[in-house]
Amino acid sequence: MTPPRISLLAILLLLPSIALAADEGGYRLGFLQILGLFVVTLGPLKMIAPFGRVTSRLTQDALRRLAFESVLIGTCAVVLGGGLGSLLASNWGVSTPILTICTGLIFFLIALRAVLAQYEPAMPGAPPDDAVPSPFMIAFPMVVTPYGIAGVVALVSLFQDDLDRMLQVVAALLVVMAINLITMLYVRTVLSPLSAAMLQLLGAVLGVLQVALALRILLIGLRDLGLAVNLHG
Numbered sequence: 001m002t003p004p005r006i007s008l009l010a011i012l013l014l015l016p017s018i019a020l021a022a023d024e025g026g027y028r029l030g031f032l033q034i035l036g037l038f039v040v041t042l043g044p045l046k047m048i049a050p051f052g053r054v055t056s057r058l059t060q061d062a063l064r065r066l067a068f069e070s071v072l073i074g075t076c077a078v079v080l081g082g083g084l085g086s087l088l089a090s091n092w093g094v095s096t097p098i099l100t101i102c103t104g105l106i107f108f109l110i111a112l113r114a115v116l117a118q119y120e121p122a123m124p125g126a127p128p129d130d131a132v133p134s135p136f137m138i139a140f141p142m143v144v145t146p147y148g149i150a151g152v153v154a155l156v157s158l159f160q161d162d163l164d165r166m167l168q169v170v171a172a173l174l175v176v177m178a179i180n181l182i183t184m185l186y187v188r189t190v191l192s193p194l195s196a197a198m199l200q201l202l203g204a205v206l207g208v209l210q211v212a213l214a215l216r217i218l219l220i221g222l223r224d225l226g227l228a229v230n231l232h233g
Contacts, residue, residue: 041145104217
C-alpha cells in the first residue's frame with residue numbers, strides 16, 4: 001500500500017469520531033475532532049490538483065526539495081499566526097463564549113465553502129511554465145490558506161488557558177502538515193483517476209460533517225453567552 005493510500009485510509013478511519021463530535025459539545029473537542037477540522041482547512045484535499053499542475057515538469061529531486069521547503073514555511077507561518085492571534089485575543093479581553101461563537105462561525109463558513117465547491121464547474125488551469133515554482137508560492141496559498149490560518153487562530157485563542165487542548169492543537173497541526181508532505185511527495189500517484197475520485201468523495205463527506213460540527217460549536221457558544229449574560233444581568 002502506497003503512502004498516499006495509507007494517509008487516505010487513516011483519514012477515513014477518523015470519520016466516525018468526527019461525526020460523533022457533533023454531539024460532544026463545542027469547545028470540548030478532542031484530538032480527533034481537531035484533527036478532522038484541520039484536515040478540511042489545512043489538509044491536502046485543496047492543494048493536490050494545483051500542486052500537481054505546477055510541478056508536472058519538475059524532476060523527482062526538485063519536487064521533493066520543493067515539498068519539504070513549502071511545508072516547513074507553511075508550518076512556521078501557521079504557528080506564528082496562531083500565537084499572534086492568541087496574544088491579540090488575550091490583550092483585547094475577548095471572552096470564551098465569544099471565541100466559541102467566532103470559532104463555530106469561521107469553521108461553518110469554511111465547511112460551507114468546501115461543500116458548495118463540489119458543485120462548481122472546474123476551472124481550466126494555466127499550463128505550467130518552465131520556471132521552478134517558489135516554495136513561498138506553494139506555501140501560500142496552496143499549503144496554508146487565509147481561512148486555514150483563521151481557523152488555527154480561533155482554536156488557539158479558544159484553548160489558550162487549557163494546556164492539554166493547546167498541545168492537541170499543535171499535535172493535530174503537525175500531523176496534518178505531515179500528511180500534506182506525504183501527499184506532495186507522491187502527488188503523481190495521488191492524481192490517478194481512482195485516487196482523485198476517492199479524494200473528491202472524501203472532501204464532500206468531511207465538508208458535510210464539518211458543517212454539523214461547526215453549527216454545534218456555534219450553538220454551544222450562543223448558549224454559554226446567554227448563561228454569561230444571565231449571570232451578569
